[in-house]
Amino acid sequence: MKAKRRIRPGDIPTASMADIAFLLLIFFLVTTTIDMDKGLALVLPPMGEQKEVPKKNLSTILISDRGKILLDKEPVEIKDIKRIVKEKLANNDKLIISVKTHKRAKYQTYVDVLDQLKQANATRISIAEPGI
């Protein structure tokens, strides 16, 4: 007895191809993490440009090597800077805040202070050159 050979059609079903491709597309869309840079923006003062600023429009923040802060010669806590600067800005909207750091001060402390200033919506922030 001879078995009859069945001839199967040789084409691949393509009906679900679109679904497979969609799945791939969605997989790649979901898995690619676009890591945007986040941070505190600041514009540095141009070199060699010195402006005379009236004393009443200037506030200085000094950061010591141990992370202690002096705001206008008064010791303050980092978390209080926001409130104090906000009050000062409400009194004088032309206020420029100058930040000066000790050379052994930690970068994290500096970023904390900048963060507080940003939270107080201070826009005129100046970085004082050390040793002057």
Add this chain to the structure above:
Amino acid sequence: MKFQAKTKASDKIPTASMPDIIFMLLIFFMVTTVLRTYEGLNVLLPQARKIERLETKRHVAHIFLTKDGLISIDDKIVPTDNVKHIMYEKRVADPQLIVSLKADRNSVMELINELHSELREADALKVNYSAKTAP
């Protein structure tokens, strides 16, 4: 006289080319997503609350600074004195340049201040202190 519809167009949307269209989309997205283009150094970024996103990704130069004072620009370790030359060239090539400073949170301000003056000499004044969201 009886009119007969002459067209025998089917009312089905042809789906035979659907996979091709989707593959095209897939390839488009794969090509346009810019993945990390720099390796950088191992730094522990500082933490801050009021952080903003950089508006653009095209005009950004990344400078890495470890707490030991190593500076890396475009995956090359550079001495501090050379930063101004490199940044000046970058600044000339792209006037909208923003410098993303990825410095270690434990680095001392002496290093940061040196970088500041280098950047100021190179006239690259827009700086972004890269930070993580504070918990």
